[in-house]
Amino acid sequence: MKIGILQTGHAPDEVKGELGDYATMFARLLQGHGFDYETFNVVDNEFPTSVDAADGWLITGSKHGVYEDHDWIAPLESFIRDVKASGKPMIGVCFGHQIIAQALGGQVEKFDGGWIAGPQSYRFGGDEVVLNAWHQDQVITPPEGAKVLASNDSCANAALLYGDTILTVQPHPEFTTRMMEGLLQHRAPGVLPETMIQQITDQLGQPQNDHGFAHKMAAFFKGNANE
Incomplete structure (x- = not known):
C-alpha cells in the first residue's frame, strides 16, 4: 500500500541531519506495517497530480498556521476535499489535524x-494515551459530522474521526524524545517560558503510547478503523 505524505513544513535544520525530515519520522513510526511512501512537499508548492497518486494520504505538522496567507493553503484544502470525496483513507497530525478541520x-x-508542549495525556474513550505535543493552535470548532475521539483539559478536540476514512490527531506520535530535546533546544528559547522549558525537560522520557498509536494509524490506512 502506497502512502502519499503531504509535507506541510520542514524539521529544524539542527535535527534534520540526525532524525530526518517530518516524512522520514512518519516512515520510521510506521516501519514494519508494509507501506511504501512518496513525499510531496506541499509547503514548497509540490502537489500530487491527483488523489489517485497514492492509496492513502498523511498530512504532517508544520510551523505555519492554517489561517496564514500562504499560496499553498487553498490548493491543499481543495485536495483534502477531493480525498474525502474519493473515499481514500487520510490521516492528519497537528497542522494536518487542523487543516483538515478547516478545509471541511x-x-x-x-x-x-x-502553548501546549511535551508529553500530554489524552482520554481516548476509556483509555489514557500519552503522546508528545507541540502546538499553540488547535481546532476550536470541529466540522459538522466530525466525531471527537480524544480530549483533555487543555485540548477539547484532540482527535477527530470523519466517517471511517479520515482520522486526525493534534499531538505528535512521530515525535520521539530526541526530537523533543531538539525542539526544546532550537525552537523553544524565546518562544516558551523558561519555566515551561524546564518542566517539559523534566517530563521527557516517560512512557509514551507512540507505538500503539502507530498500530492504530496503520490499521486505519488498511481499512480497520475500529482497531
Whole structure:
C-alpha cells in the first residue's frame, strides 16, 4: 500500500541531519506495517497530480498556521476535499489535524491558554494515551459530522474521526524524545517560558503510547478503523 505524505513544513535544520525530515519520522513510526511512501512537499508548492497518486494520504505538522496567507493553503484544502470525496483513507497530525478541520468547515485558532508542549495525556474513550505535543493552535470548532475521539483539559478536540476514512490527531506520535530535546533546544528559547522549558525537560522520557498509536494509524490506512 502506497502512502502519499503531504509535507506541510520542514524539521529544524539542527535535527534534520540526525532524525530526518517530518516524512522520514512518519516512515520510521510506521516501519514494519508494509507501506511504501512518496513525499510531496506541499509547503514548497509540490502537489500530487491527483488523489489517485497514492492509496492513502498523511498530512504532517508544520510551523505555519492554517489561517496564514500562504499560496499553498487553498490548493491543499481543495485536495483534502477531493480525498474525502474519493473515499481514500487520510490521516492528519497537528497542522494536518487542523487543516483538515478547516478545509471541511471547522474553526482553528490560537489556544487562549498558550502553548501546549511535551508529553500530554489524552482520554481516548476509556483509555489514557500519552503522546508528545507541540502546538499553540488547535481546532476550536470541529466540522459538522466530525466525531471527537480524544480530549483533555487543555485540548477539547484532540482527535477527530470523519466517517471511517479520515482520522486526525493534534499531538505528535512521530515525535520521539530526541526530537523533543531538539525542539526544546532550537525552537523553544524565546518562544516558551523558561519555566515551561524546564518542566517539559523534566517530563521527557516517560512512557509514551507512540507505538500503539502507530498500530492504530496503520490499521486505519488498511481499512480497520475500529482497531
